[in-house]
Structures are given as C-alpha cells and as structure tokens.
Amino acid sequence: MKKYILLGLILIWGIWNTEAQNNRWQLADTGGIEWNIKSNLPHDDHIEMSGRKLSVVLRYGVDADKNFSVNRSIIWPMLRFQPNKTRSHLNKQFALDVRDLLLINSQSLGQETVDKISLEGLMVVDSRFEKNSLRMTRVLYPSTTEAAYFEKYTIQNIGEKAISVDLPDLDMTYISDPALGIYGGYTYGVKSSHKGYYTLESGKDLTFYITFSARKIKEPQPAFNPEQELVARKEFVESIWSNLVLETPDKVLNRMFAFAKIRGSESIYETKGGLMHGPGGEAYYAAIWANDQAEYINPFFPYLGYETGNESALNSFRHFARFMNDEYKPIPSSIIAEGDGIWHGAKDRGDGAMIAYGAARYALAKGSKTEAEELWPLIEWTLEYCKRKINENGVVASDSDELENRFPAGKANLCTSGLYYDALISAVYLGKDLGKPNKQLDEYKKEAETLRKNIEKHFGYKVEGFDTYRYYEGNDILRSWICIPLTVGIFDRSQGTIDALFSPRLWTDDGLLTQAGTETFWDRSTLYALRGVFAAGATEKGLEYLEKYSQRRLLGEHVPYAIEAWPEGSQRHLSAESGLYCRIFTEGIFGIRPTGLKSFEMTPHMPSEWNYMNLKSIKAFGETFDVNITGKDGGLEVVIKSKSGKTLTKKIKQGETIRVNFK
Structure with missing residues (x-):
C-alpha cells in the first residue's frame, strides 16, 4: 500500500512539476513576476504601460545569445492630427539601443547575458557583461502625470580594477508638420541625463537616465526629474495594490x-x-x-x-x-x-x-x-x-x-x-x-x-x-x-x-x-x-x-x-x-x-479546496470594508467589517445569499 501511495505522490508531483516548467515566468517575492533566463530562447513579448499623458508599448526580447532588445512604441494621445479620428494621435517607434552607445575602456560593451526580467508595474532587466566585469540594470517606466517615458540605467563595476565609462551626449529632437497637427507642430525626441567621461572604481556604480518626451512646439520643455517619476510610478502601483x-x-x-x-x-x-x-x-x-x-x-x-x-x-x-x-x-x-x-x-x-x-x-x-x-x-x-x-x-x-x-x-x-x-x-x-x-x-x-x-x-x-x-x-x-x-x-x-x-x-x-x-x-x-x-x-x-x-x-x-x-x-x-x-x-x-x-x-462561491477567501479594503456603497470568508462546519462563515465600525457575522451554506445594508 505504501508503495502505491508513494507512486501516486510521485505522479502528482510530476504532473505539477511539468506544468510549472511550462511557465516561462514565476511569482516574485517582491509582489511581481520574474523571468529567470536560462534556456528556451529566443523569446519576444510586448507589454503596454500608461500614464495620464502617454502610453508605451514595449516590444522586448532576449535572443539566443542572451542579449536584450527593446523597441518602444510611444503614443501621445492628446497630440492630435487631421483628420481628427480615433487613431489620429502622435505615435512614434524608438528602437534605440542605449547599450551600443556606451564605451567601457574605449570599447563597446560586447556580449550581454540577461539574467532576469521582472515586471511589477514597471520593467526591470538585470544583465552581466563578463568581458568588462560589469552588471547593468535597466528600469523602464512611464510618467504617471507627464508626457514622458523614462529608462534608468545603472552600471556596476564588479571587477577588481577601475574602469572608464564614456556616456554620449544624447539629444535627438524631431518636429512634426505643423500643417497636419490639430494644435500645430509637435516636437518629440530623446535626451540623456548624463554625458562625458567617468571613472568607476571597483564595486562602485553609475546611474543615468534616458527620457523620451513630446509636447506642442509652442510650449516650453518641462524639467523632468526621472528619479522622482520612478518613485511616483511605484507609489501609484502600491496604492492600487x-x-x-x-x-x-x-x-x-x-x-x-x-x-x-x-x-x-x-x-x-x-x-x-x-x-x-x-x-x-x-x-x-x-x-x-x-x-x-x-x-x-x-x-x-x-x-x-x-x-x-x-x-x-x-x-x-x-x-x-x-x-x-x-x-x-x-x-x-x-x-x-x-x-x-x-x-x-x-x-x-x-x-x-x-x-x-x-x-x-x-x-x-x-x-x-x-x-x-x-x-x-x-x-x-x-x-x-x-x-x-x-x-x-x-x-x-x-x-x-x-x-x-x-x-x-x-x-x-x-x-x-x-x-x-x-x-x-x-x-x-x-x-x-x-x-x-x-x-x-x-x-x-x-x-x-x-x-x-x-x-x-x-x-x-x-x-x-x-x-x-x-x-x-x-x-x-x-x-x-x-x-x-x-x-x-x-x-x-x-x-x-x-x-x-x-x-x-x-x-x-x-x-x-x-x-x-x-x-x-x-x-x-x-x-x-x-x-x-x-x-x-x-x-x-x-x-x-x-x-x-x-x-x-x-x-x-x-x-x-x-x-x-x-x-x-x-x-x-x-x-x-x-x-x-x-x-x-x-x-x-x-x-x-x-x-x-x-x-x-x-452569494459567495468558495472552492472546496480553499479554507478562506478575503477581499480587503473594498470602497463601495459609501463605505470602506473587508469581507472575510472561512470554511466552517461544512458551510461558510462570513465576516463583513466596515471602517466605520459596523460588523456583520453570519454562517451560511455554500451558495446562500446574505443581504448587507450600511444605512
């Protein structure tokens, strides 16, 4: 009998393990998801992220050699063109590879090895460059309130010797045809936060930002703070969560x-x-x-x-x-x-x-x-x-x-x-x-x-x-x-x-x-x-x-x-x-x-394999309240507790309806 039980457990574990292996991504301890990159390459995907004044679709991937690539489609919905139809907005693609613009000890970065990509309301890409003894972290995110999208790059020297880093003066500007725009011409482009020569000692890191933005040509260029924008994006995600x-x-x-x-x-x-x-x-x-x-x-x-x-x-x-x-x-x-x-x-x-x-x-x-x-x-x-x-x-x-x-x-x-x-x-x-x-x-x-x-x-x-x-x-x-x-x-x-x-x-x-x-x-x-x-x-x-x-x-x-x-x-x-x-x-x-x-x-419908299910901080019907449901004595115990101090506790059968009134 023990033999059959053991075989059964092995079979169940095998089925579960096969299903888990079929998932490219896994749950991250931080609350997001992560892709730990080992094999099954190349792979490409796309994700959309948005803020009050723009949206970005990131078409990203990792090739067979574990190099990362990204093509950004950025949409500015309120920068509009004639004829003013549903899709008549400014939409530009930027396939710029920032990695290829950097010089380390006067040479290109060379072969990249992407270790992990994480998603948590923003994208984080962790990579290594063995040739130059470097780690690179990219953080990709939209502004919550401005017409801008940002990328944060952090380079860390993990070697024993100091290295030199040359950053380009990246400042590309485009102008749309004023005759086509509902509001005249639009200017859009890409700008880096840092430029020039840096010495990076062993164990030290260097951070710089790339900003993609657009505006009406008659409007002044906003002064962006990419790090504050990153904090704001994280705070937005946390507030929603x-x-x-x-x-x-x-x-x-x-x-x-x-x-x-x-x-x-x-x-x-x-x-x-x-x-x-x-x-x-x-x-x-x-x-x-x-x-x-x-x-x-x-x-x-x-x-x-x-x-x-x-x-x-x-x-x-x-x-x-x-x-x-x-x-x-x-x-x-x-x-x-x-x-x-x-x-x-x-x-x-x-x-x-x-x-x-x-x-x-x-x-x-x-x-x-x-x-x-x-x-x-x-x-x-x-x-x-x-x-x-x-x-x-x-x-x-x-x-x-x-x-x-x-x-x-x-x-x-x-x-x-x-x-x-x-x-x-x-x-x-x-x-x-x-x-x-x-x-x-x-x-x-x-x-x-x-x-x-x-x-x-x-x-x-x-x-x-x-x-x-x-x-x-x-x-x-x-x-x-x-x-x-x-x-x-x-x-x-x-x-x-x-x-x-x-x-x-x-x-x-x-x-x-x-x-x-x-x-x-x-x-x-x-x-x-x-x-x-x-x-x-x-x-x-x-x-x-x-x-x-x-x-x-x-x-x-x-x-x-x-x-x-x-x-x-x-x-x-x-x-x-x-x-x-x-x-x-x-x-x-x-x-x-x-x-x-x-x-x-x-009318709760709790699966038999669950022993609880909760919805916390519901903000409806003029109240903020929690619903906590647990399995009890073959039925369900429902506890509804509002922030104003009202509490309802009721034992019901599965599928039974209860009525709640906050008046």
Whole structure:
C-alpha cells in the first residue's frame, strides 16, 4: 500500500512539476513576476504601460545569445492630427539601443547575458557583461502625470580594477508638420541625463537616465526629474495594490488580480474633455466606448476606490448623456478625439443597453446620491431607447453587437437583451433609493419579468446538442456569448450552457473561441463566462478553468494581463479586459450584487479546496470594508467589517445569499 501511495505522490508531483516548467515566468517575492533566463530562447513579448499623458508599448526580447532588445512604441494621445479620428494621435517607434552607445575602456560593451526580467508595474532587466566585469540594470517606466517615458540605467563595476565609462551626449529632437497637427507642430525626441567621461572604481556604480518626451512646439520643455517619476510610478502601483486586496490560497490568482488592477487603472488620459479611460493597444486613446468603458470597467471602479477611475467613469457617462435626444436616435458607440468627435461605424451595437447597464451598476456601487441623481436621466433615456427597440419577439433589436460585424449577430442578439434585463433590475433598486415614482419602477420590474420570459422563449435553444442559447435567430453554431444570461442572474439553462462553454467546441488553451469551428478568441467573452460560471454555482468547474486561464496570462508566453483578441490585434493588452478579470472575483466568486446605494446582496462561491477567501479594503456603497470568508462546519462563515465600525457575522451554506445594508 505504501508503495502505491508513494507512486501516486510521485505522479502528482510530476504532473505539477511539468506544468510549472511550462511557465516561462514565476511569482516574485517582491509582489511581481520574474523571468529567470536560462534556456528556451529566443523569446519576444510586448507589454503596454500608461500614464495620464502617454502610453508605451514595449516590444522586448532576449535572443539566443542572451542579449536584450527593446523597441518602444510611444503614443501621445492628446497630440492630435487631421483628420481628427480615433487613431489620429502622435505615435512614434524608438528602437534605440542605449547599450551600443556606451564605451567601457574605449570599447563597446560586447556580449550581454540577461539574467532576469521582472515586471511589477514597471520593467526591470538585470544583465552581466563578463568581458568588462560589469552588471547593468535597466528600469523602464512611464510618467504617471507627464508626457514622458523614462529608462534608468545603472552600471556596476564588479571587477577588481577601475574602469572608464564614456556616456554620449544624447539629444535627438524631431518636429512634426505643423500643417497636419490639430494644435500645430509637435516636437518629440530623446535626451540623456548624463554625458562625458567617468571613472568607476571597483564595486562602485553609475546611474543615468534616458527620457523620451513630446509636447506642442509652442510650449516650453518641462524639467523632468526621472528619479522622482520612478518613485511616483511605484507609489501609484502600491496604492492600487493596497486597495481591494484579494487573499486566497491560490497565489497565482491573487497576483493576477493585483496586476489586473494596475492595467485597468493606469489607462486614463487627461484630455481637454476631462479624464477618459482608454482601451489602449496603440489605437484607442482619448476616447470612450459604450462597451469598454460604460459596460466593462466603469462598474468596477467603485470597488477599487480609485478616485481617478471613478472620475473618468462619471465623465464618460456625462459625454454619452450629451447625445440624448427627443427622437431617440442612438447614442454613438464611441466619443473620440478628446470629446470632439464620434464614431458610429457599426451603427447601433446595443450601445443603449451597454450604457444603461453600466451607469446603473456604477451608480449603485459608488453609493453617491448626488452622482446617482445626475446619472438617472441617462439611465431613464437609455432604458426607454431599449424599450422602443423591442421587436415582435419581445427582445431588443440592434444592428450589430460589440464585435461590430466581425461575426454575425442577427437583428437581435442575446447580449443586448441580457444587458437591458440587468439594467432594468438595477434601475428598480436605484430608483427606490432616489425616491422615484412607484409606477415607473413597477413598469421597469414588469418589463424585466417579461423580457426574461422572452429571452428564454426566443434565445433558449438546443445548439450542437447542448441545451443552451442561440445567439441570434437562425444561429446554429455555438458562440461564446451564450454566457451572458449567467452574468445577469438567469440560470434556467446554466448546466447546458456551462457544458457548452467548456466543451472542445469552444474552450481552448487561450479561453473561449468566439464561434465554434474558428480560431478567433476574444478575452472579454472568456472573462464574462468565468464570472457567470461562478455566479451559477459551478464553483469547482469555474476554478479549474480560471486557474488554467490565469496561469497562461500571468506566467506563460505573453504576460501579465488579460488581452483583447487573436489573431486581430496580436493580443494587445487592452485595459478594460483587466477590469473584467477583477469582476470574476467581486461579482462571481464573492457574488456581490448591488441592491441600493448603501446595500448589496452577496452569494459567495468558495472552492472546496480553499479554507478562506478575503477581499480587503473594498470602497463601495459609501463605505470602506473587508469581507472575510472561512470554511466552517461544512458551510461558510462570513465576516463583513466596515471602517466605520459596523460588523456583520453570519454562517451560511455554500451558495446562500446574505443581504448587507450600511444605512
């Protein structure tokens, strides 16, 4: 018997060790992730980092000889060109190799050996140059508030003899054509902080900085302090990581949640139209979308308590509200160019439902009656717009969906009706707290009940042998967005839907295919699906696939964030998808559903292999509070403790709902 137990343990260890070896990256003790470079080369990847006035996509790699390379695509969203469209911003690539510009004892540095690359809201590259007895550390990071990106280089003499170091006077300036710029000409370029000859004694080090910046030509050149900018970037990361803290026995999930908060929060731009959260990806900045911002990320920001995020969310709804009209013509899908233009290329994508859903959920979670009153007219208008789009089958018609005709969506799709259903429910909760007429709220409630029946009647279907949903009338191929009902509390077909989502027809190593039989995947539907699977109570199944997904995105070949899509966009790190990742936990695993400005329901779904799960420093519903859940006597003990001193302790069964009111 002991022999078989030992063999079993060896087998389990072997499987675990094989999976660990497949990960290129590993968790770092500092709180980030690191790639200890040994073999499996060459390897290239890309990552996006952002601040208030720029974004940078670093395309970096290590070749077969362990040399590091980086190509920087830097975007300045508010330096705009004619015609003033979505992508009409200053975007320049710099493939400058600073290493090749240095002279050590009058010679080039020679062969590099990269030992480690670390990511923690910035990039750190540790290298050796054996020929010259040197170590080099590169730190790559954007400014949090200025239109500048920085690289910090530290050279350490690890030899026994003093060496000479020659640094170039690096000062390259470019000027754009003033006739093309919205604000005239732009100047952009690269500048070093140090130049000249230095003697480096044994054991000593030398630090210098490279700054990439841009500005309107008529504006003075700012005086940057790269070291202070590095401190500010680290403080930003720490502030994001210290709020809405996830604690579970699964360190990979905890760490990816922490990274997702960074990417979801950093991509906010200081435009002349106010703070605007932008998806990124070298394409989408200084603009807002009804899906990425209103639907995906805005409902999340109140939980994080990131005031810049909350301000950008409220600002986005204000921009959408500008387009309300008495004729109930659709609100544009996107408001672009710092608020000066619109994009409506796919016509009505169900944007009204997206905005109603996001605005109502944001207002409830934010817990501000003043903001809720301001948003109520927009919620009313978008609900009325959707009501007027109800077709003969009792569901909401739209021209397309958020994939904008990349895949067929029919004349009425499941996504739009599901979002409208949830928005109606949220409006009832919100309206009660705002003292809106009972007649109006009863009508919303009745409309939701009728719509739920019609969703089942029209979309409920057997597709490819699964009792699930067709995405639109005539659809007979499985689609990833069949998960939508699970995220809005409709569980009538949960088992068939979950079986379909995790079947080989849809699930891949990279998550869900958009449509069975294709190779295209978009993370947004995978993230919605995982949230919905937990909400439906399929906790063990959800955990299995959440762990697979998180391992791949955080520690695999392309790290450390959720991505947009493939093959389109080459798996860009679009920002709002990271917000969707966090919502798997807040709304799926912890099961938080706003029911008022100061109240919510919570239906926890803790995996059986966990003995605890906590969310610390939640800043929503007008409170700062912790949720601590432990396994106890075959059930769960939930302790909710607010900063104001209120405490709720309750023992519940798995999947049981508790109600919390901070009034």
